[in-house]
Amino acid sequence: MRVGTQVAAALAAGKPVLALESTIITHGLPRPRNLAVALEAEEQLRTAGVVPATIGVLHGVGVVGLSTAELHELADDDEVVKLSVRDLPIAKVRGLTGGTTVAATAFFAHQAGVKVFSTGGLGGVHRGASATFDESADLIALATYPIVLVSAGVKSILDIPATLERFETLNVPIVGYRSKNYPGFYVSDSGYKVDYQVDSPAQIAELARARDELHLSCAVVVANPVDPAYELDRELHDATLIKALAECETRGIHGHDITPFLLDYMQRETSGESLEANLAVYRGNVALGSEIAKALAE
Ligand code: PSU
Numbered sequence: 070m071r072v073g074t075q076v077a078a079a080l081a082a083g084k085p086v087l088a089l090e091s092t093i094i095t096h097g098l099p100r101p102r103n104l105a106v107a108l109e110a111e112e113q114l115r116t117a118g119v120v121p122a123t124i125g126v127l128h129g130v131g132v133v134g135l136s137t138a139e140l141h142e143l144a145d146d147d148e149v150v151k152l153s154v155r156d157l158p159i160a161k162v163r164g165l166t167g168g169t170t171v172a173a174t175a176f177f178a179h180q181a182g183v184k185v186f187s188t189g190g191l192g193g194v195h196r197g198a199s200a201t202f203d204e205s206a207d208l209i210a211l212a213t214y215p216i217v218l219v220s221a222g223v224k225s226i227l228d229i230p231a232t233l234e235r236f237e238t239l240n241v242p243i244v245g246y247r248s249k250n251y252p253g254f255y256v257s258d259s260g261y262k263v264d265y266q267v268d269s270p271a272q273i274a275e276l277a278r279a280r281d282e283l284h285l286s287c288a289v290v291v292a293n294p295v296d297p298a299y300e301l302d303r304e305l306h307d308a309t310l311i312k313a314l315a316e317c318e319t320r321g322i323h324g325h326d327i328t329p330f331l332l333d334y335m336q337r338e339t340s341g342e343s344l345e346a347n348l349a350v351y352r353g354n355v356a357l358g359s360e361i362a363k364a365l366a367e
């Protein structure tokens with residue numbers, strides 16, 4: 070693993086740093102928007118006085134704080150792979166270049182000492198998981214690496230109540246930001262609730278400190294609903310989702326290809342409307358993550 074110079078300097082000085090994942094760049098967003106979004110998120114952070122630490126793997130080496138040139142490299146690589154934690158030894162031995170999922174990003178962030186991480190949507194339990202056993206390694210990672218993770222919930226392409234149950238089983242606390250409605254990524258309310266609400270970045274920092282004092286390894290997961298003004302039209306959302314899941318079944322897509330396939334399908338079939346919602350979600354999570362990073366640096 071290598072820590073970028075700006076990130077290393079900020080960490081040494083106790084300045085706020087926010088981790089960002091890179092599967093969103095390599096497999097979550099279409100080109101060329103992927104690079105634009107990655108650069109925009111970093112710019113948003115610098116303006117807020119927070120050092121961005123976008124994390125990915127280049128030629129087998131985990132990088133915490135990719136440079137602008139390295140972001141270009143990752144965004145434009147035709148061979149780029151999706152790397153979760155289990156893939157990291159293989160990536161190292163074979164010198165692979167890849168986007169890191171929430172799980173792998175949380176691993177590297179924690180190793181480097183970055184305490185807060187913002188993403189768009191989390192992986193979770195897939196629909197039909199009782200037969201396929203398909204649940205994202207993000208869940209296990211969040212039980213293992215004590216960071217603060219900001220997301221807008223899990224997408225409704227997943228089984229949301231089962232995902233919430235698994236978080237409970239895995240001892241991962243979830244708090245809603247200024248709401249007890251668990252968000253559904255594209256929409257601000259998934260129809261399911263969380264048990265606890267927090268109302269400020271300072272309260273989240275306090276929770277992370279309490280977790281550390283208890284020597285618990287779990288992440289604190291912050292569910293940050295998208296502003297309802299930017300959410301995806303619900304009817305369009307529900308109709309597209311049904312088609313996406315059917316198409317996935319027909320084509321026999323499985324394993325780590327499912328999430329990228331569903332995301333891409335939603336984007337194409339909503340003529341980019343889901344993409345705009347996706348970007349609003351991401352901006353909101355980067356903004357909240359930057360405030361939490363500042364509260365933790367105080
Ligand atoms: N959900 C999204 N956008 C994404 C992902 C999930 O709304 O880009 C990515 C994240 O990197 C997440 C990964 O960690 O997909 C989960 O993949 P899987 O379901 O294969 O674990």
Ligand code: MN
Nearest residue numbers: 203204205324
């Ligand atoms: Mn999976």
